[in-house]
Amino acid sequence: MTRRLGNGLERGQAPRIALLVAAIAAIFAVDTVTNYAIAAAVFYVAVILLATRWMRPRSVVILASACGTLTVISFTLTHSGLYEVGIINTGISLVAIAVTTYLSLKLVAAEAAIHDARERLTRIARVTSLGELTASIAHEVNQPLAAVMTSAGACRRWLATDPPNIEKAERAAERIAAEASRASEVIARVRGLASGKSPIRAAFDLGTLVEEIVGLARGQIDRNDILLRLYLPEDLPRVFGDRVQIGQVIGNLLLNAIDAVMADPARGHEIEVIASLTQDGSSVALEVADSGVGFREQEAERLFDAFWTTKQDGIGLGLTISRAIVEANGGRIWAEESELDGAALLFTLPVAPVDGEEETGA
């Protein structure tokens, strides 16, 4: 409670004190001048109620005692009216002052306690979700790092055998490279989430970006015998957005699609990436469709929730981040069933203004 009201009088207190003193003086004067029958001293209650808002509890108690004293002084100074009435009225006033002081101080204390509790709760909630987040990130990063270190150990041992097992060592080295890039992807994803900075938007060609990202994932696509079809019309207008961020989104959707078709070997291994102009011509839509396991209808709503995942080793942040990025770039993202019998993720980006050449904006 002292924390709330500070040490001593706060700044800007002077007019308030003056007001209180004036009120007390007025009440004292009226109480003294009028006869016993008029219990003006009861109005000290109003002064005390005001004081609890502005002053420290101890000051309030001192003020209340002063008011009580003044009431008694008024009583001794007053000589008109019935003496018994005077006694009773003074008594009532004193009781009123005491009770009001007690109750209002209790109230202030309770309010302060509620305030404290609420503050603590908010802090706990924040710390807890941050803790969960860091635990997830730590898990996600340490997993590939464990594979890297373990593979490095294996690699060294394969080389140390007599004769060295080069083939095994090479395979371990490949695993090291793959897992290291997996770790750095996680970091990149988290950094994108954590920075939360507004995108640096400019006009760019979506088709070129798609081809670049596909190039990065080419190894994975070929290794898994996935048939990837790109439909990227050349006459599409340029879009307006943060090229790097949108690249992350495309990469994420593509990796999701790869994971989805790999999850069930019995299904076809097909992915389609289709760019098109929306009907009203204001945006370009990009669809990443796969022939994978898809999602159930009730899952569609949860797809974009944080920490929700259908993958065995995912943390469920990919689509959450993708949505944040797309929306920050003025687009929309949603999921549908794909014609390939799996899932289709679509997002839109606004078409760049005609004079928006390399223009940047928030």
Add this chain to the structure above:
Amino acid sequence: MTDPESPIVYIVDDDGAVREALEDLLSSVALGSRSFASVQEFVGAAHADAPSCLVLDVRMPGHSGMAFLAHMAEGSIALPTVMITGHGDIAMSVRAMKDGAIEFLTKPFRDQDLLDAVNRGIEIDRARRAAAAETRHVRQLWEALSPGEREVARLVVRGLLNKQVAAELGLSEITVKVRRGNMMRKMEARTLPDLVRAFDRIHA
């Protein structure tokens, strides 16, 4: 792997890359391994009759490794277990050790630390298996004794002399001597301490 005494390491981790790396590391030091993506898969699989060690990930979808470790501590499977985790804290490691884990490693761990722990686990399991086999063997020997020989054995391990055994059982000292000789031979015990140890093993 045909030699029943060649050890096997079970790996339970939901991360495919980690499983593959662990299998490769173990294979580079000539240790056989079998890996599983979940606790359920591991429980469902047949386990080899060989000294084994379990490498168990803490956090997995479905059954968590910690829950399984606690379950194992009170259940029938009792394998020396090395816990590995991507985000361990002290409380978790204390709990794991209390539940009988022989080591708690935080990913990424040093490969040598894991190999040391796994080898220690295999040695523990080997010793446990040897002790179990010895107990089984001694019990068979004990079952092969005649009732009279068992009576003699029970008194002898209490430190009684032949004369006292004879008095206790109401037999002649000669009979006791003969039964004692047969008993010692059948129990494969050359000295009294040998017999006492064997006796403790089955009556512990």
